[in-house]
Amino acid sequence: MASKQKWSAEVTEHSNALDLKAHLFESKDPKAIARSLKKSAEQSHRRKAEPFRSAMSMLTFYINRAGKNLPARQRHVLEAAKDELRLAFHRK
Numbered sequence: 001m002a003s004k005q006k007w008s009a010e011v012t013e014h015s016n017a018l019d020l021k022a023h024l025f026e027s028k029d030p031k032a033i034a035r036s037l038k039k040s041a042e043q044s045h046r047r048k049a050e051p052f053r054s055a056m057s058m059l060t061f062y063i064n065r066a067g068k069n070l071p072a073r074q075r076h077v078l079e080a081a082k083d084e085l086r087l088a089f090h091r092k
Helices: 007-013 030-043 049-069 072-088
Strands: none
Touching: 007 072, 030 072, 049 072
8 A cells, every 4th residue: 555645745746826846845045945936926826815925825834844854954945935035025
């Protein structure tokens, strides 16, 4: 019997609100992550919130669901991506 994928991985890979680039959250470049999330959020017609909130929510969701399994170095990259996302949307 094949192992079942966790529901959180399913949400990240097949979000109904955003079409995300494969393996986006594995990138080592916070700016690239932010650019991709911004582009996906702005192009989506299925999201319920404004683009900034949708993009930030997906990033935060991934960080929270990865939890202790997320290496410290990658957590740092993803936290930096939050700052880059704020800059990309001209938020403080």
